[in-house]
Amino acid sequence: MQNTNRPQTNNDKVLVVGGGLGGIRTALDLAEAEKNVVLVDNDYTIGGLMTQLDRTFPTNNCDLCTLAPHLSESGRQEYIELMSMTSVRSITGEKGNFTVSVRTEPRYINEDKCTACGACHEQFPECVRFTPGLDHRAPTCMRYPQAIPQAYSIDLDKCEDIEALVNCCPAGAINPDDMAINREIKCVSVVLSPGADLFDPSKLDYLGYSTLPDVVTSLEYERILSASGPTNGKLLRPSNGTQPKKVAWIQCIGSRGIQKGAGSYCSNACCMFALKEAIVTKERFQEDIETTIFYMDMRTFGKDYELYLERAKDDYGVRFLRSRPHSILQQLGSDALTITYTKDDSTEQHIEDFDMIVLSTGFKTSEQSRQLALNAGIELNDSHFPVTDGFNPVATTKPGIYVAGTFESPKDIPDTMVQASAAACMAGSDLPAGKKTARKENNITTERDVSGEELKVGVFICDCGDNIGGVIDVDTLAKRIQDLDNVAIAISEGHGCSRVSMEHIRKTIEEENLNRVVIGACSPRTHLSKFQELIRKAGLNKYLVEIANIRDQATWVHSNQPENATSKAYDLIKMAIASVTKAQPLVDQSLPINKNILVVGGGISGMTSALRLADQGFQVYLAEKSDTLGGVAKNIFKTLEGDNVQTFIADLTNKVENHEYIQVITRAIIVDHSGMPGMFKTGMQVGPQMFYRQIEHGVTVLATGAIPNPTKEYALESCNAVMTQLETQKVVNQTPDIVKKWDNVVMIQCVGSRIPDNPNCSRICCQTAIKNSLAILEINPDARIFVLYRDMRTYGFQEEYYQKAREKGVIFVRYSKDSPPSVNPAGNQVEVTFTDVILGQKVTVTADNLCLSTGLVADNDSSEELAMIFKLPRTADGYFLEDHVKLRPVDMPVPGFFVAGTAHSPKLIKESISQANAVAARAQTMLARDSINLGAAAARVDSKLCASCLICVRACPFDVPFINADGYSEIDPAKCHGCGMCVSECPAKAIQLMQFEDDKILAQLEEIFDKVNA
Amino acid sequence: MKKFEPVIVAFCCHYCAYTAADMAGSQRLPYPANVKIIRVPCSGKVDALHIIKAFENGADGVYVAGCLEGDCHFKNGNEKAARRIDYVKKYLEEIGIESERLTMVTMSAGMGYRFAQTATEITEKIRKLGPSPIKTAITQ
Amino acid sequence: MITAERKPLEELIDYVKPFKRILLLGCNECVTVCAAGGRKEVGLLASGLQMALLKSGSNIEIKQHTLERQCDPEYVEELVPMIDGSEAILSMACGCGVQQLATRFKDKPVFPALNTQFMGASERQGVWAERCQGCGDCVLGITGGICPIARCAKQLMNGPCGGSTGGKCEVSEDVDCVWQLIWDRLKSLGQEDRYVDIMPAKDWRSGGGSGPRKIIREDLAE
């Protein structure tokens, strides 16, 4: 399959510009697929905007825990060259052979030497770029200690005594002679993901942003709410430090062409952003605070977002006012902010006071990124966002240059993640076919068998500069430790994680024939894997090391009481020794991978994923339950932008059917499934005779689609004049003569969506209505078109088409959920009666065509069955549920499964294609490896002790344990997540969690109380 | 008589509380040295037996620190832990140990401040309660 | 399965106080499954007892062991080599196990650590409910597979009393009215006619009414 023997050229890299969430994802996907990446970012650490968010919707989880692993993952990747403080100056050449000129600003710190001890920042805070408290959570929690690169940066301009600054660094890492470096990078393809700026409202006097301190942007509000923000998470008014009682959000600031300088597009993410902030505010202060959102349309069109909106209304009591306030004022002598507004159903002016007002500012391309686009030679649209392919939004006008994230168009995190992976897929496929960078050979020595050896623990204690050594006397501590049982050697080790010390520790292990190792140092969270690798190099099983966290848990937090810090450090090391003496060598679980792929579903998404993966040389089985490929999109003729869908599908189908690595299996019904990630077996009944056939594969892609909502509302079945948008589209495209006879057309939005039975928004229907309206007017300019809507959700650039439709005379009339339009068939016509909110009276239109926007629903018939067979979770409304709704939108919770297209949630064709491409990238990260390492922290059952009581079976959050044919509980280590819940609930004490065995925990406990009992 | 210094064991889940402890460290937020952390993958892994053993060994206080409600990395380990703590508290009362000596707390990974504050509050609470009756009995 | 719950610590302390060395014995069968007397509970009780005794100034050596089943003599025989080290046995088995021990070790005091409760089924994790009273003459065939003897507070065999409200028993809102359950099930099975016949007064001899019961399988019994 993959030919690794091809001659290597110098040019085997992808350049990724931008180290935000999207850039990281792109770089990781490529690196995990064993492709070389250069990641360039102009900030001094990576993370982008995401690091400034407190909590993200819809689960209101803290981002930190989920983002952190990405960053350290990124830092560990051997395929990623990270260039921080670096900007792109020009890109020349063609796809396959670009030359990128970059400039790296001086950091004045040698990253190799810097241990991020913080000494420079303590002594010269003014000239060190490390700003805890200002950009909330980010610096304190993220940029340090998990920051990548793990180093500070110096602002030399602000330094008055350079020599003193240089001398303050215990690691000698500060280099005042550091200079900017210009460099040329050769690469095959480029992904631009520099993000976007937020709209600056300070020029809009009437909003008072620049004069009234209590008017803040949504990002600023986020920072005020944040636990590690400037107010320590207290919600305080910037003006007077009191807690606000009334907070309002004003939507669409800088979007939808509303203000001067605003983009003509919808910024996509702000509605959810405001909702989240309002909910978090209500969660924290409940009855003590009132929250109001001023909006035009609530655009909660994403997966399950509508439910979030309902929660905000019903559960949290957030108040929603459909209104566009025209000004924010403050009366002299008052500290209240006064908003004057009119409601959409009257002209009456309302005046209301608030304590704080949050401006939901939209996205805007930055000057820098426009320059970047110019340098890269890609075309931009009127709003300065890149012009992209109608069926592939990550492809720019220049082959080989791809875009992702908010640089491409305004979007939220999940869409960014999808595009980032899609861009990785596209950029990766530009690498010479079959090129795979050979993994660096690690000359790993064989593992020593330590069983039967007398315990010989080696203890290495870091001073970590002054971090540890400045508080306690490490040498004396080492001497005391030396006297403990089982300790062969205990020494102080300077900066244990420095290259020199690591080498010294390795040698000592070998020379002293140590069989257990304790490092007295910092957090195992950040450093355990490093030391595990080290002792493995020294010939020991990697699970024979423990870290005693004497820095974070002793010297850093008890620095004012060195005596206590010392005795605690002593205790912590003793605990680690006790624990490591009970440690047994463990083997990481790993599985060989079958590199074939099963794609279920032969619509656009499934075909796209199949094609991308097959192009990379993987064998793909494409199973489709009907007898032809193409799916629901076969009924769609053109996109909103005017691209021809039919030609696209025909071309795609042709490529798929004729691909040497794709086997199309039509009329395939999946009937069984077994195995584990990397080695699945799926059985299906195939063809008219329903022959049984079994496919072996390593990865499964679900692209089973959704179906048009089979609603029967509004006389859809009984009256010829009533049809769906899909049907209307067909008429418009195939029999335009009929359209010419239409005098009145009424469209009703949200038919069968946003109702109790199907609470979510179908996402696609607003733009479909606009598309069909424009197409009808094209054929019949005299037609009167009424669109009856609840919220127009024309997000992103769709907004421009919405405005165009308005300009062309399409009449948009809002109706509320409680008073839907009524329909009365009248021969070949249909009478539609609705309430005109502005006129405040009922209007009846006799329509020649009543066009229902019925949207999509999950294909429950097949997805319920598939979910059962594959053991995959679904949402309440039947769509497949991804692993993490923000950060892993295409990965399913079961490893080895990916989801693309409308099987995930309703979406547009181009969005489905992005997701399909993303799936291809994510799948390649798995398929690049020959085996999967699953770690060793799995629960293990001792069948001799097991009472088969089922308590573990019921306790497991992931349904892993089962009672096997021998009648005992069995836990598949490859499926075990390692939480240990079964262990703590087992009444027979028959289960142990490897790495966290009971005897290790009990041994630590005994050490703590050694003194008590003595 | 020597001043009473409580010995407190904190079982901290790897993903949130243990990370919060690291945060407290990197933010240099001081808290009493009485708290000794044992790292576990999830608060739901903390065994009732280990809590009881801690007291048997002479702990003056024990607390289990997990993720915020809804944030458990293993779905619901923190809820299971909270129920277990309630159960063990009753057992402690039966044994004759004040149940206030055992507490469940939750925090997110970013809450270094909360970690330090919790450690301080619990240490003070236990200090007020005085030595555990078991410790007293052992040392007599 | 037989269900049980641990006795209050206070009662157990009274039992073991006179001794210096005791064996705390778990059972890996029913009482493990209902989380009352398995290895885990043995550990918890040993620690708890030890602490409670320490507080009152006494110190007892508690040896912990768990048998596969205390109600079978062969498993009990396992204890022979270790039993001399202990002056008394505190059994965490059901009453059957306790008595099996007392039969085997005539000179050792044996104490129950559990209150044996009932024959039950597990409803879900951590919840066990009474389902059978061992009446020796099963009526489930008539009552839609739901037992009025074990599950009606008044053992009514001919329908619900006047206290059945909203499907709940008058004794407690947490208890289902078993006759409501029976009726619902008979209806769903289309067997309403099963209710019509009067179930005659029960012969309690099979239910222990005439003394301890015994089963002898002639082909197996030696």
Place this chain on the structure above:
Amino acid sequence: MKTESKLEKILAAGHLAVTSECGPPRGALPDQVREKAAYLKGVVDAINVTDNQTAMVRMSSLAASTIIKQEGLNPVLQVVSRDRNRLAIQADIIGAYALGIDTMLCLSGDHTKFGDHPMAMNVHDIDSMQMIQMVRDMRDKEIFQGGAKLKGAPKMFIGAAANPFADPFELRVLRLEKKINAGVDFIQTQCIFNVEKFERWMEGVRARGLHKKCYILAGVTPCKSLGAARYMSNRVPGMDVPKDIIERMSSVPKEKQADEGVDICIETIKRLKKVEGVAGFHIMAIEWEEKVEEICERAGLLPRPQI
């Protein structure tokens, strides 16, 4: 005529029968029984004597019934299956009949949980249905429940209770039918406040012709106060006191509530008189026996027919 019971005679003659009830004292106070009986003399046809009512220990219903009999009234001996096994019950029945008691009511009894001996065993060797069957066989087949022949069969007029308000509602008619098949002669219902629901039940009863197979005495109770109404509504299992009754009681001042309760009771009787199949009334004036006369008077149930 199956028995010598006065109640049976009155019912058989087609009169609307009236019974009331008397809770025996919690102590050896025979005069208290006589005092209560005195209120009811000439007012009702028979007096139920409760058997450890609400699972509280009281003078045995057999003893109290005997006293009432001595006073020249007709007791209805209540027997619950909760406290005695079949030997004791049969012994009491023979004994009662020997003392001239010819009418009885078979019940399962309130659970001990509600009484003053919650720790006591609930016997329930037989249930109320089986008790009916047992008494019928003693009377008609002249055998004990165990099968042995008995001499001097107790000719008991057999009653039982029915609660039209308990769940499952649809089983309530079937259960009555089952009691009839077991051998019951008359039924006293639970206190009726929700007349509509009672009427629905009676519809079911009539549909199966059950009102022709046994006599149905509708149970009524005067509420002494709003508190009593609320207590019955919330705390007494199987009792259905509709909201409008509570509202009506609460709409009058406290001192008038007793009168209001009596009014409601009388109105209920008047309404029930029109229901086909109602053969009489069972007036349960708990610890308020002195009011029964007024109720009967105003409801048009006096004077009682002489048989």
